[in-house]
Amino acid sequence: MNTSERMITMEVLRYRPEQDETPFFQQFLVPFTDDMSVLQGLQYIKDELEGSLSFRWSCRMAICGSCGMMINGVPKLACHTFLRDTYPNTLRVEALAHFPIERDLVIVMDDFMAKLESIRPYIIADTPRALSEGEYLQTPAQLDLYEQFSSCINCLLCYAACPQYGLNSKFIGPGAMALVHRYNLDSRDSGSAQRMPLVHAEEGVFNCTAVGYCSQVCPKKVDPANAVNINKTESAKDYFLRFVTPKGAGK
Amino acid sequence: MKRSNAPIFWLLFGAGGMVSALIGPVLVFITGIAAPAGMLLPRELLSYANVLSFSQHWAGKCFLFVIIFLFLWHSAHRIFHTLHDIGLHAGLGAKLVCYGAATTGTLVAGCALLRLGW
Amino acid sequence: MSARRPYVRPMTGWWRKNPFFIEYMVHEGTAFFVAAYALILLASVVVLGQGEAAWNRWLEFLMSPLCIIAHVVILLAFLYHSWTWFNIMPRTLPPILINGTRVKAATITYGGLAAAVIASLIVFAIVARLAP
Secondary structure (H helix, E strand, C coil): CCCEEEEEEEEEEEEECCCCCEEEEEEEEEEEECEHHHHHHHHHHHHHCCCCCCCCCCCCCCCCCEEEEEEECCEEEHHHCEHHCCCCCCCCEEECCCEEEEECEEEEEHHHHHHHHHHCCCCCCCCCCCCCCCCCCHHHHHHHHHHHHHHCCCCCCHHHHHHHHHCCCCCCHHHHHHHHHHHCCCCCCCCCCHHHHHHHHHCCCHHCCCCHHHHCCCCCCCCCHHHHHHHHHHHHHHHHHCCCCCCCCCC | CEEEEHHHHHHHHHHHHHHHHHHHHHHHHHHHHHHHHHCCCCCCHHHHHHHHHHHCCHHHHHHHHHHHHHHHHHHEEEHHCCCCCEEECHHHHHHHHHHHHHHHHHHHHHHHHHHHHC | CCCCCCCCCCCCHHHHHCCCHHHHHHHHHHHHHHHHHHHHHHCCCCCHCHHHHHHHHHHHCCCCCHHHHHHHHHHHHHHHHHHHHHHHHHHHHCCCCCCCCCCHHHHHHHHHHHHHHHHHHHHHHHHHCCCC
């Protein structure tokens, strides 16, 4: 590893709503070592060069999902991307695509928060168990069904990768659909009847054109495209069979 | 929330996509290259008598209809979404043009094949 | 009054900005060639109903070098469609379990392509038998 300090040019999209009509790029010359992430580069800028630069971050280890941004045009976690991989080229950082910019690298995520709430991302039990009855039991095979989809950290990289969400923000989008799927597949859950109307709706899964980029950029290998497309099949089955299937049959 | 009617179009898109992915290339090769050029297959394959008897057989007739029908609906659905992708949100207009063309094509194919007799 | 003034970026030209999206637009574009081939078949069955003379004129057109070259282009688009169709298939199918382990994405893709090759050989064999 190269431990000597080098200088990289970071080009950051700035937007200060009180004074800027439109966003603009500002360049900073940042000293870095091989072990420094893009997030650390931004922290250097904020601490040493431009204190007004705004961005979200928290855990620094790809767990919290706060520091998603466009890095050289690709949705990535800033803490999970090294400066050395772009050097000696200029590294370009922008706010996550497809979301309105609140300020600099901070996006407005109200739309996603509302969607997240709408899908009821929690276990809905038919008959809630009393504490005295102990925990819900689940076999490893039952866990295996949904575990991949439960890795989502709500970082929104998949939304920034989804042109269909960019073109029509009413689309429920990959992340929320991965979570719908995660809870519907959970053996302890009985809430799918409450969630499926969102899947079937005009705002639901059929806005997806199987671009597949969401799954490509997901830092947690959730494969949201798979969740969306499995639910297209589920939704289509229900569309045609809803009149012949007795109510309450199946889960 | 209003339920989407997309499953109808999506299923036709998917069926057409699957059939064209499986045997589309070989069909293009047979009818557009091999037989017309007399390469690997004789030119007589496309003679009036031969094609007519194929189209009058129930299996040949059904095959031709299914291929034209599914290929039209597959492409109409994809083109409709591509128009949306490039920013032509013509909505109902684009829908009418794309799916209308596919419907017309399907009807014309059905009538033409039926009129060829059995 | 709120000082918030969220800035919404336009989507114009989004498909040109990322190689992944360029590829997506290219494989979506194969639909135009599928449509073209469907229309050629449609025209063929219509012309067939107009009698032998009309069919022979149509056949002459089909045998023209220009038309054969056009079909070569259509064939390339179809082949690309087949490849991309089976390439995205692992993302569209529910997990397939064999002996409790998940079938790999590459296995699904190559399995689909193998099915296409087999189906094509069967179609070709049937057609070859139909030849006078």
